[in-house]
Amino acid sequence: MGIWVSFFAVIALVLIPLVGAQGAGQYLFGIVIPYVAVLIFIIGFIYRVVQWGKTPVPFKIPTTGGQMKSLPWIKSNPLDNPSSTGGVIGRMALEVFAFRSLFRNTRVELREGPKVSYGSNKWLWVAALAFHYAFLVVFIKHFRLFMEPVPGFVTLLDSVDGFMEIGLPRLMMSSIVLLLAAIYLLLRRLAVPQLRYISLAADYFPLFLIIALAGSGILMKYFLRVDLTSVKELVVGLFSFRPTIPEGIGAIFYIHLFLLSVLIAYFPFSKLMHAGGVFMSPTRNMPNDNRAKRHINPWNYPVKVHTYDEYEDDFREKMKEVGLPVEKE
Amino acid sequence: MAKVAPPEELSRVDYTPPKKGWIDKPAELKEGRWCYGSKPKDHEVVGLPNPRAWSPGDEDWKLPDNWQEIFLDGLRERLDKFRTFRIFMDICVRCGACSDKCHFFIGSGDPKNMPVLRAELLRSIYRGEFTTAGKILGKVAGGRKLTYDVFKELFYYFFQCTECRRCSLFCPYGIDTAEITIIGRELLNLLGCNIDWIMGPVANCYRTGNHLGIQPHAYHSMLEFFCEEIEEITGILPEPSFNRKGAEILFITPSGDVFADPGTFTAMGYLMLFHYLEGMGLDITWSTYASEGGNFGFFTSHEMMKRLNSKMYAEAKRLGVKWILGGECGHMWRVCNQYMDTMNGPADFLEVPKSPLTGTVFENAQSHKMVHICEFTADLIKHGKLNLDPSRNDPYKVTFHDSCNTSRGMGFFEEPRYILNNICNDFHDMPINTIREQTFCCGSGSGLNTDEIMDLRMRGALPRANALQHVHDKHGVNLMSCICAIDRATLQALVDYWIPEVEVSGIHELLGNALILEGEKKRTMNLRGEEFPWVEEEEEEAAEEAALEVNLEAAEAEAEEVAAEAAEEAVEETAEETVEEAAEEEAEVEK
Numbered sequence: 017m018g019i020w021v022s023f024f025a026v027i028a029l030v031l032i033p034l035v036g037a038q039g040a041g042q043y044l045f046g047i048v049i050p051y052v053a054v055l056i057f058i059i060g061f062i063y064r065v066v067q068w069g070k071t072p073v074p075f076k077i078p079t080t081g082g083q084m085k086s087l088p089w090i091k092s093n094p095l096d097n098p099s100s101t102g103g104v105i106g107r108m109a110l111e112v113f114a115f116r117s118l119f120r121n122t123r124v125e126l127r128e129g130p131k132v133s134y135g136s137n138k139w140l141w142v143a144a145l146a147f148h149y150a151f152l153v154v155f156i157k158h159f160r161l162f163m164e165p166v167p168g169f170v171t172l173l174d175s176v177d178g179f180m181e182i183g184l185p186r187l188m189m190s191s192i193v194l195l196l197a198a199i200y201l202l203l204r205r206l207a208v209p210q211l212r213y214i215s216l217a218a219d220y221f222p223l224f225l226i227i228a229l230a231g232s233g234i235l236m237k238y239f240l241r242v243d244l245t246s247v248k249e250l251v252v253g254l255f256s257f258r259p260t261i262p263e264g265i266g267a268i269f270y271i272h273l274f275l276l277s278v279l280i281a282y283f284p285f286s287k288l289m290h291a292g293g294v295f296m297s298p299t300r301n302m303p304n305d306n307r308a309k310r311h312i313n314p315w316n317y318p319v320k321v322h323t324y325d326e327y328e329d330d331f332r333e334k335m336k337e338v339g340l341p342v343e344k345e
Numbered sequence: 346m347a348k349v350a351p352p353e354e355l356s357r358v359d360y361t362p363p364k365k366g367w368i369d370k371p372a373e374l375k376e377g378r379w380c381y382g383s384k385p386k387d388h389e390v391v392g393l394p395n396p397r398a399w400s401p402g403d404e405d406w407k408l409p410d411n412w413q414e415i416f417l418d419g420l421r422e423r424l425d426k427f428r429t430f431r432i433f434m435d436i437c438v439r440c441g442a443c444s445d446k447c448h449f450f451i452g453s454g455d456p457k458n459m460p461v462l463r464a465e466l467l468r469s470i471y472r473g474e475f476t477t478a479g480k481i482l483g484k485v486a487g488g489r490k491l492t493y494d495v496f497k498e499l500f501y502y503f504f505q506c507t508e509c510r511r512c513s514l515f516c517p518y519g520i521d522t523a524e525i526t527i528i529g530r531e532l533l534n535l536l537g538c539n540i541d542w543i544m545g546p547v548a549n550c551y552r553t554g555n556h557l558g559i560q561p562h563a564y565h566s567m568l569e570f571f572c573e574e575i576e577e578i579t580g581i582l583p584e585p586s587f588n589r590k591g592a593e594i595l596f597i598t599p600s601g602d603v604f605a606d607p608g609t610f611t612a613m614g615y616l617m618l619f620h621y622l623e624g625m626g627l628d629i630t631w632s633t634y635a636s637e638g639g640n641f642g643f644f645t646s647h648e649m650m651k652r653l654n655s656k657m658y659a660e661a662k663r664l665g666v667k668w669i670l671g672g673e674c675g676h677m678w679r680v681c682n683q684y685m686d687t688m689n690g691p692a693d694f695l696e697v698p699k700s701p702l703t704g705t706v707f708e709n710a711q712s713h714k715m716v717h718i719c720e721f722t723a724d725l726i727k728h729g730k731l732n733l734d735p736s737r738n739d740p741y742k743v744t745f746h747d748s749c750n751t752s753r754g755m756g757f758f759e760e761p762r763y764i765l766n767n768i769c770n771d772f773h774d775m776p777i778n779t780i781r782e783q784t785f786c787c788g789s790g791s792g793l794n795t796d797e798i799m800d801l802r803m804r805g806a807l808p809r810a811n812a813l814q815h816v817h818d819k820h821g822v823n824l825m826s827c828i829c830a831i832d833r834a835t836l837q838a839l840v841d842y843w844i845p846e847v848e849v850s851g852i853h854e855l856l857g858n859a860l861i862l863e864g865e866k867k868r869t870m871n872l873r874g875e876e877f878p879w880v881e882e883e884e885e886e887a888a889e890e891a892a893l894e895v896n897l898e899a900a901e902a903e904a905e906e907v908a909a910e911a912a913e914e915a916v917e918e919t920a921e922e923t924v925e926e927a928a929e930e931e932a933e934v935e936k
Contacts, residue, residue, distance in 0.1 A: 018485070067431070068428060071425060071427065071428040071431050072427075073429070074427060074647075075684055076687070077683045079510055079513040079521060080753055080756035081514055081753070081782045083756050083759050084755055086760065087705070087709075087723065089727060090723075090759045090763070091759070096782070097756040099709075111517070111519075115517055117442075117514065120514065120515055121442050121515060124445040124446075124808075126356070126360075126451065130352075130811060131811065132812075134776075134778035134779075144440070208441070209362050210360070210441065210445070211439075212362075213363075213462075214367075214441060214456075214461050214462055215439060216368075216439065216486075217486070218486060218487055285477075287435075287438045289435060290436040293432050293435060294436070294518045294519075297519040298429045299429065299513055299520075299524075300519035305709075306682055306683050306712075306713065307682060307686070307711075307715070308710065308712050309712055310687065310691055313687050316687070319651050319652045320652065321655045321656070322551050322552060322652075323659070324659060327553075327554060327634050328634075334562040335562060335633070338561075338562040338565045338566065340561055340588055340633060341587075
């Protein structure tokens with residue numbers, strides 16, 4: 017059911033600007049909604065991160081994925097079981113840039129016998145990396161729309177991205193990879209029964225949204241061409257807080273912009289916040305050095321215990337019988 | 346005890362999820378998958394809420410009228426107190442990487458045993474009761490309300506998780522289902538819903554100092570009994586001390602090792618090691634007050650964990666020791682590694698642990714002042730302090746089961762293996778996806794080692810048993826060693842069910858076998874009192890030799906006899922001949 021709710025929600029999100037972004041509606045879809053969306057994103061993102069940051073970390077409980085640092089002659093694994101800040105930075109870098117934990121992924125199979133086997137299963141890792149890096153490249157390349165002159169790294173990225181030199185305008189790898197990876201992530205949810213079972217509307221919705229966003233971008237770039245000068249005028253206007261609506265930008269642009277607005281406004285209230293959360297996950301971003309350095313729990317409170325004296329009172333005679341030393345005779 | 350199907354039947358697992366979505370219908374509680382409810386008397390000992398006689402099989406769980414309010418307030422409070430919990434409620438993307446990492450899922454096929462879904466059971470309440478989208482959109486936003494059936498479902502599945510953290514290793518955001526289960530159980534405890542197998546030990550531990558409720562005099566006698574056993578085997582009688590003030594080191598180990606086989610053999614190993622080292626300057630005492638290393642409070646709530654753990658430092662302080670040595674135990678070491686110092690420290694009345702035998706300073710333990718006995722022993726072996734005869738373990742082909750807690754809550758892999766490689770000659774690791782940080786739970790951890798859920802336990806044990814089967818078939822492994830007292834108890838049930846040809850032991854049992862005590866008599870049996878196979882062979886050989894000697898003598902005697910007879914005959918013959926000759930001569934002469 018979740019999938020249909022999400023699918024039709026995204027269809028509706030495509031139709032709304034198609035109908036609405038005309039005449040005065042262009043001010044709404046070209047100026048008001050993008051500003052509101054960015055505002056929601058910034059406030060929402062900060063709110064969430066501050067909320068997490070305000071919540072104390074009472075215990076240091078890293079998940080250890082390798083040998084701890086112990087005796088000097090035992091080789092430790094500082095990246096999977098860091099004992100220092102440097103190690104933690106290394107572990108986090110691997111996690112954030114290379115999706116280290118996902119790289120471990122295996123797939124279990126139970127065969128006759130019984131025989132449990134653990135196959136390598138890197139497809140999710142590959143698709144996730146492709147998806148995120150392609151998204152990053154596409155995002156950075158949009159800088160040319162509001163930066164004048166266009167920074168060198170954007171131009172460089174463009175030439176790398178279009179190295180296949182197919183078509184005119186040149187086919188950019190990033191947008192295709194982004195679209196294919198998103199479609200793979202969607203099909204995967206549908207094809208694997210367990211995944212379909214756990215998937216919620218909140219899982220399908222961002223995928224449909226991103227597929228529509230990337231799709232509309234590709235349509236705009238290669239098929240339903242829009243006037244790039246006008247687009248740039250509008251975007252520069254937004255960024256310089258002197259918004260204008262140039263004449264004659266096609267509806268497809270407003271669809272693209274609206275989908276983007278929805279995505280960023282939705283971001284702070286959704287699972288997409290994993291982008292911020294991954295940096296703050298206490299099982300990954302803390303060193304395993306509890307034994308060497310005391311961690312402080314800010315809300316540690318005294319508890320009722322059964323003291324030795326109470327214990328001895330309970331058992332004194334029996335202790336004396338077998339010659340156990342006692343405090344009070 | 347619920348009846349357990351035979352292995353062939355149990356290992357046919359159906360992984361097809363039901364047609365209907367999980368959010369629509371809370372699970373029905375199946376007998377054999379839930380543990381007995383906690384008893385009122387145990388609640389009273391530690392002052393836990395809602396003491397009453399109840400069973401999870403009952404329709405009415407006798408919850409207070411405002412149970413929803415208590416639960417939701419507790420949930421809100423914990424969201425504000427634990428960053429882990431709040432982040433884990435917020436950022437899961439349901440990528441499914443964890444879904445097939447849980448031993449209970451692999452063995453049962455129940456989709457709610459996928460770690461992601463176990464967490465979603467609670468997350469859906471968080472969304473449905475606390476987030477705007479969830480309140481308005483309900484299940485479209487993945488939210489649901491806390492109903493009676495949903496509450497029962499939480500109980501059911503939070504007591505089908507062993508908090509082993511295997512899923513956490515594979516999660517791209519480090520979401521730790523153990524943490525969610527721990528807090529989920531805390532919430533259940535607010536309403537007095539715990540299981541008997543956990544609450545019993547908690548109440549015992551609080552009062553008597555250990556889970557099994559062994560009183561001080563009995564604890565003392567049990568260890569004395571082990572000493573007598575050791576004397577029978579080695580001819581040497583260790584003399585451990587108890588509650589002794591002024592000792593340098595306090596030794597704390599799980600009480601399971603004092604109570605039940607095969608843990609008791611590990612306890613004998615400790616006693617022998619300490620006796621061996623006492624002559625070299627070790628000054629160590631046991632305690633009957635801090636007579637429990639394990640901590641079933643950890644399976645109840647953070648507060649209960651702290652209350653039970655407090656005895657370690659309190660006793661160390663009272664006795665005036667310099668540092669603490671901890672025995673082989675899994676969750677004890679997770680608590681001691683990740684919680685103890687924070688909860689009950691600072692241990693500024695203790696000193697940085699230093700081995701009195703090798704001079705090694707355990708700088709990795711400089712704050713919490715506690716050393717794992719495997720670190721301690723590995724250091725001794727490295728410095729050549731132990732006189733070992735690994736061939737005494739030759740009847741065993743050994744593998745090692747990494748315990749979840751020391752693996753993913755500590756990272757303790759090399760020390761036990763180093764010891765094993767020095768005390769036995771035939772060691773084989775299980776396949777790589779089933780050991781070290783990827784190790785599988787015994788299927789009965791976190792207080793679930795009770796008989797009434799044997800079906801579930803044996804299902805959860807399937808991945809471990811299967812990996813063991815592999816090395817059993819390939820290398821003839823017949824002993825699975827481990828450094829966890831719960832493992833020693835539960836792996837025994839696992840092998841009895843899945844691979845009866847294999848035995849289970851602690852590492853210091855094997856050390857006790859290999860350790861050559863000064864002045865010991867010739868060893869003819871291991872710590873289990875089982876005669877070494879070569880003893881019989883040697884005896885046979887000796888007997889044969891003896892027999893052979895007898896035969897030889899007999900043969901010689903016979904030969905002598907024969908010779909003598911021959912000689913006699915010869916003499917006789919000669920004599921006869923001579924007589925004859927003489928007669929002939931005589932006759933001739935006469936002629």
